[in-house]
Amino acid sequence: MSNVANSTNIMWHDCPIQKQDRQQLLQQKGCVIWLTGLSGSGKSTIACALSRSLHSKGKLSYILDGDNIRHGLNQDLSFRAEDRSENIRRIGEVAKLFADAGVICITSLISPYQKDRDACRALMPKGDFIEVFIDVPLHVCEARDPKGLYKLARAGKIKGFTGIDDPYEPPSSCEIVLQQKGSNCKSPSDMAEEVISYLEENGYLRA
Numbered sequence: 364m365s366n367v368a369n370s371t372n373i374m375w376h377d378c379p380i381q382k383q384d385r386q387q388l389l390q391q392k393g394c395v396i397w398l399t400g401l402s403g404s405g406k407s408t409i410a411c412a413l414s415r416s417l418h419s420k421g422k423l424s425y426i427l428d429g430d431n432i433r434h435g436l437n438q439d440l441s442f443r444a445e446d447r448s449e450n451i452r453r454i455g456e457v458a459k460l461f462a463d464a465g466v467i468c469i470t471s472l473i474s475p476y477q478k479d480r481d482a483c484r485a486l487m488p489k490g491d492f493i494e495v496f497i498d499v500p501l502h503v504c505e506a507r508d509p510k511g512l513y514k515l516a517r518a519g520k521i522k523g524f525t526g527i528d529d530p531y532e533p534p535s536s537c538e539i540v541l542q543q544k545g546s547n548c549k550s551p552s553d554m555a556e557e558v559i560s561y562l563e564e565n566g567y568l569r570a
């Protein structure tokens with residue numbers, strides 16, 4: 364019996380069908396591809412391009428998008444630092460379950476704090492947390508502004524907007540950096556293919 368936070372007298376129950384069995388069935392390895400970057404950097408677009416490309420190769424993936432999860436599981440959370448941390452913690456735990464199911468789980472959240480991303484990494488077996496920094500400068504994201512949120516933040520109508528009056532900590536070391544700077548114009552599908560190459564080279568697209 365163990366006690367975990369507020370849950371007392373609980374016991375882990377194992378099933379004889381394990382992650383490895385599910386991976387064999389799917390002919391792939393479960394993992395988490397953690398996309399992080401500013402609002403407007405292209406996380407959702409790249410997540411979809413990646414999922415589409417994996418699908419066409421017969422590989423099962425699932426996207427956990429911050430915006431979408433805030434419509435359901437995380438609708439009780441705001442954009443205060445503690446709530447962003449809880450948002451990331453919960454999505455990290457859900458992503459871990461998907462990876463354990465053998466699925467290539469793609470998360471798409473700003474996830475502005477290094478310590479929160481590191482805590483999600485620590486949940487996973489070594490190598491199975493693949494952090495991808497969408498490195499697009501603020502001025503590019505702000506010029507894109509597809510939802511008009513930067514304009515509202517600059518006008519003071521949204522407080523605590525990431526990159527404007529709330530912090531974003533770029534990864535200090537991560538598996539993949541996808542850059543969109545100066546003359547370096549890559550399409551979302553070019554970026555998705557960089558991630559696919561990483562997965563191929565590291566054996567995630569076979570059991």
Ligand SMILES: Nc1ncnc2c1ncn2[C@@H]1O[C@H](COP(=O)(O)OS(=O)(=O)O)[C@@H](OP(=O)(O)O)[C@H]1O
Nearest residue numbers: 402403429430442447450472473474475523524525
């Ligand atoms: N204050 C503030 N700061 C940043 N973003 C804001 C804010 N308020 C609303 N939004 C919208 O919420 C989306 C980010 O949600 P996330 O769950 O990814 O954020 S976080 O990881 O908890 O920081 C983000 O979506 P993306 O543009 O897809 O990143 C915004 O559309």
Ligand SMILES: Nc1ncnc2c1ncn2[C@@H]1O[C@H](COP(=O)(O)OP(=O)(O)O)[C@@H](O)[C@H]1O
Nearest residue numbers: 401402403404405406407408507509549550551
């Ligand atoms: N590689 C790219 N090159 C040019 N525009 C892009 C690229 N990736 C995304 N975009 C555009 O940038 C905007 C923001 O993309 P989105 O995926 O919504 O970002 P995020 O999920 O990080 O907020 C969209 O209008 C999208 O079409």
